[in-house]
Structures are given as structure tokens and as C-alpha cells.
Amino acid sequence: MRISCCGVCRTDLHLAEGDLEPRRAQVTPGHEVVGHVDAVGPGARRFAVGERIGVAWLGRTDGTCRFCRRGDENLCTEPLFTGWDTDGGYADACLVDERYAYRLPDALTDEQAAPLLCAGIIGYRALRCADVPPGGRLGIYGFGGSAHLTAQVALAQGLEVHVFTRGEHNRELARTLGAQSVSGAADESPVPLDGAILFAPAGELVPPALRALDRGATLAVAGIWLSDIPRLDYAAALFQERRLRSVTANTRLDGEQFLRLAARLGVHATTVTYPMDQASAALADLAHGRFGGAAVLVN
Numbered sequence: 001m002r003i004s005c006c007g008v009c010r011t012d013l014h015l016a017e018g019d020l021e022p023r024r025a026q027v028t029p030g031h032e033v034v035g036h037v038d039a040v041g042p043g044a045r046r047f048a049v050g051e052r053i054g055v056a057w058l059g060r061t062d063g064t065c066r067f068c069r070r071g072d073e074n075l076c077t078e079p080l081f082t083g084w085d086t087d088g089g090y091a092d093a094c095l096v097d098e099r100y101a102y103r104l105p106d107a108l109t110d111e112q113a114a115p116l117l118c119a120g121i122i123g124y125r126a127l128r129c130a131d132v133p134p135g136g137r138l139g140i141y142g143f144g145g146s147a148h149l150t151a152q153v154a155l156a157q158g159l160e161v162h163v164f165t166r167g168e169h170n171r172e173l174a175r176t177l178g179a180q181s182v183s184g185a186a187d188e189s190p191v192p193l194d195g196a197i198l199f200a201p202a203g204e205l206v207p208p209a210l211r212a213l214d215r216g217a218t219l220a221v222a223g224i225w226l227s228d229i230p231r232l233d234y235a236a237a238l239f240q241e242r243r244l245r246s247v248t249a250n251t252r253l254d255g256e257q258f259l260r261l262a263a264r265l266g267v268h269a270t271t272v273t274y275p276m277d278q279a280s281a282a283l284a285d286l287a288h289g290r291f292g293g294a295a296v297l298v299n
């Protein structure tokens with residue numbers, strides 16, 4: 001595919017900073033890739049040359065392990081990930097397995113579509129994992145690229161959204177989108193939460209987020225990497241059937257469902273663009289919280 005733009009995900013930063021071990025030397029990062037089919041390989045017939053496609057984190061699964069067979073391909077034991085195992089979208093062009101690419105809704109521009117491909121899809125899966133009942137109260141800890149998309153879906157579904165974050169850009173964005181309350185990252189919640197998602201890669205936020213949950217509610221940790229979780233007090237953090245769970249990658253079905261939903265609801269990514277050769281600057285700005293929303297590298 002010929003790449004028009006690629007979103008910058010926090011996972012790229014974890015890879016650049018060494019939190020995540022590279023799975024292949026000199027791999028090109030980037031797994032929110034939007035572009036056009038430039039040429040097709042032998043036997044490839046899903047997309048026509050020139051067609052617009054999107055490429056996400058899940059690059060390949062074996063299709064045969066016990067998790068793939070039961071429909072949980074996000075848990076595949078032999079997966080390949082875009083921009084970790086295979087060369088990704090911080091480039092002019094990349095090679096893609098057509099079975100793992102997405103058609104993109106026409107309503108979305110390239111730049112709007114890019115952040116949906118990881119930040120959006122993973123956030124959507126995390127929202128489902130948090131299992132908030134209809135009309136319930138959702139807590140969102142950390143408010144960046146993924147959270148600001150997830151909040152829009154949650155609000156459109158009629159949930160009440162309470163945001164916990166530092167950084168004035170993101171606090172402002174949360175208020176603009178319609179959050180019921182915006183508090184500091186580790187502040188006490190103004191209300192008991194019916195479910196919560198931790199987007200910040202900060203293990204120290206797990207205990208306050210669990211304490212904020214109502215009985216029987218779930219805290220879903222959306223990130224691929226989390227700093228160490230401090231010692232948990234069982235009675236304060238987990239008893240009364242509160243749950244702590246992680247969110248791991250996504251299935252292609254999650255992706256298809258979310259992209260359709262995002263187009264229908266008019267989910268709007270707040271983006272800041274950088275030229276493709278300024279990827280290092282974009283990652284540094286992400287690390288320092290210098291923008292609200294999501295960064296997109298543009299060719």
C-alpha cells in the first residue's frame with residue numbers, strides 16, 4: 001500500500017523508549033496506517049488497486065490455536081503485530097496481508113480515520129470489557145488519543161462519563177466533549193462508578209480506580225504496557241466482587257464493528273499533524289503531553 005498517513009500510538013512510544021522489547025531489529029513502527037492499494041500480490045483479490053484501506057495492530061493470526069478457533073483471535077498464541085513484527089506505517093509504503101486490512105467508511109478523511117485504527121478500536125473493546133450497564137457511570141483514567149474517542153462512543157450510548165486526568169489540553173478536551181466531571185488523575189471519584197477504563201500507562205492509578213468502583217463493577221486496563229501496580233488492599237480495592245482485567249489487542253470483528261459505529265455516530269478525532277519525517281518530534285510531544293487528542297504523521 002502507498003501510505004497517506006499514519007497515527008502515532010502510545011505503543012510506538014513504549015517501543016521507542018524500550019518499555020516494549022522490539023520483536024525484530026530495525027522494524028518500522030506505526031499501526032494506524034491509511035493509504036491506497038498500490039499493487040496486489042499473487043492470489044490477492046479482496047481489494048482493487050487504488051482502493052483506500054486501513055491497517056491496524058493485529059497483522060496476522062495463526063487461525064488454528066485454541067483461541068482463534070473459539071473466536072478470540074486477539075489472544076492468538078502466534079500473532080504478528082504491525083509495526084512490531086512487521087514493518088508498519090512510519091513510511092511511504094508497506095506490505096499488508098489483505099485479510100487483516102479494513103475498508104474505511106467514505107465519511108472519514110484519511111487523517112480522521114488513522115487514529116480510529118488502534119486508539120479507536122482498542123478503546124471500543126475496552127469499553128465493552130468495562131461492562132457498564134445502560135445509563136451507567138463510566139470512569140476514564142487518562143485522557144488522550146484513545147480515551148477521547150471512547151468517551152464519544154460512551155456518551156452517544158447514553159453513559160455518564162467521569163474523567164480523571166492531568167494535563168490541561170486533555171482536561172479541556174474532556175469538558176468540551178461532554179464529560180460530567182473532570183478530576184485530577186488520582187482524585188477521589190465524585191460518584192461510585194459502574195465501570196472504568198484505565199488508559200494511562202500508570203499502575204499507581206489502579207488502586208484509586210478500583211476504590212472508585214461500585215460493587216460488582218469492572219476496571220479494564222486498556223494499555224499494552226503498565227508500570228508496576230502498588231500493593232492492593234483487598235477490602236478497599238477488590239472485595240464486593242470488583243474486577244480488574246486487561247484488554248489485549250482486538251479481533252477483526254471488533255475493528256469492523258467499531259469503524260461502522262464511528263462513522264454512524266460521527267466520532268471525531270481531534271488530531272495534530274506532523275510531516276512523516278518528524279515522527280521523533282511527534283513521539284516526544286506525546287511523551288510530554290504537549291497536545292490533546294491524537295498525532296498523525298502525514299506523507
Ligand SMILES: [Zn+2]
Pocket residue numbers: 061062063064065066067068069073075076077078
Ligand atoms: Zn491463534
Ligand SMILES: [Zn+2]
Pocket residue numbers: 009010011012031057118119
Ligand atoms: Zn496502538
